[in-house]
Amino acid sequence: MIGFAIDMDGTVYHGERPIPGAREFIAGLRERGIPFRFVTNNSSHNRQFYADRLDRMGFGVTPDEILTSTVATVRFIKDNRGGRSVYAMATPDVKAEIAESGIRMASEGRPDIVLLTFDTTIDYGKINRGYHYLLQGSEFIATHPDDVCPTEDSYDIDIGPFIRMFESMTGREATVVGKPNRLMLEMAAAEMGVGPEDVVMVGDRLSTDIRMAADAGTRSILVLSGETDLELLRRSDIRPTFVTGSVADILTEFVDSRKLF
Structure with missing residues (x-):
């Protein structure tokens, strides 16, 4: 039995637009009884938000089928x-x-842990509090390392630059839980009831999706519908197992052809 760990941004949608064939891909996995989990580093919203977004686009996904870097980090803690x-x-x-x-949320005094997520409401007060807590000895944990987050037609600044800022200002190195940390893949495998070696990672980013699969010793499918194009792939030392145009091609190219079995 295999299971699919599937990235979201750039893999099954761009912003509020589903990638052509993505809904049919998910429906096809259900029809074939193949388990899957959506695995995203984006920690700016909770699982229900992403389930609602996917539902609006016609995917019919439940929150339990989504593993965000926030959920993974909560489990790690x-x-x-x-x-x-x-x-x-x-x-x-x-x-x-x-x-x-x-999880016990700090109400007063120095917390044991400063947790950085993709906080789109971050302001100077939050930054300064986190800075002083880290100086006082709090542990630094971050949900994921991405520098930018894809939007419908561009990219927004993500938390990677904030991680480096806090590290350089405090000398405290962050523990980063999300992709490419193999913990995300192992958690997805456990939820699907398959071994980590039987997970096929599907994503558009070499530095997170494909690197996580490589580090975990499992297979990956790079889709060219998002961040990575053939030139970027050519220049990278991170190698996917397979490459295809989009998730629309996966069932015929890799599942029904038995390449993954």
């Missing part, structure tokens, strides 16, 4: 830093999702 307090730089809905998970 609960499994490895149990009981420690967290100061979260996060949007209100993501902060609520973190609190609802049972």
Whole structure:
């Protein structure tokens, strides 16, 4: 049995526009009884937001079929830093999702952990508080390392530059949980009930999606519908197992042809 870990931005949609054939790809996986999880580094919203977005586009996905870097980081903290307090730089809905998970949110005094997510509501006050907490000895954890986040027609600044700013200003190195950390792939595998070696990673980014699969020793399919084009692939030392134009081609090229079995 294989399972698909599928990126979202640039892989199944651009902004609010589904990539042609993406809905049929997901429907085809369901028809064939092949498990999948959407795996995204974008931690600016909670899982329900992404489920609603995909539902508007006709994918019919539940929140349980989505693994965000926030959810992965929450699990990492609960499994490895149990009981420690967290100061979260996060949007209100993501902060609520973190609190609802049972993590102890810091209310006063220095927190054990400063957690940086893709906080599109970040301001000087949050930045300065996080800076002082790190100087006082708090551990630094970030949901993912991306420098930019794709939008419908461009890119927005993501949290990578903020990670480097905090590290350079405080001397505290961040623990980064999201892609390309293989933890995301292992968590997706566990949810699907398959071994990590049986996960096929589908994504458009060499530095996160494809590198995670390579580091985990599993297979990957690079789609050319997002960030990576053939020239960027040629210049990269990160090699996917397969390359195709978009997810619309995967069922016929790799599933029904039995290349993945």
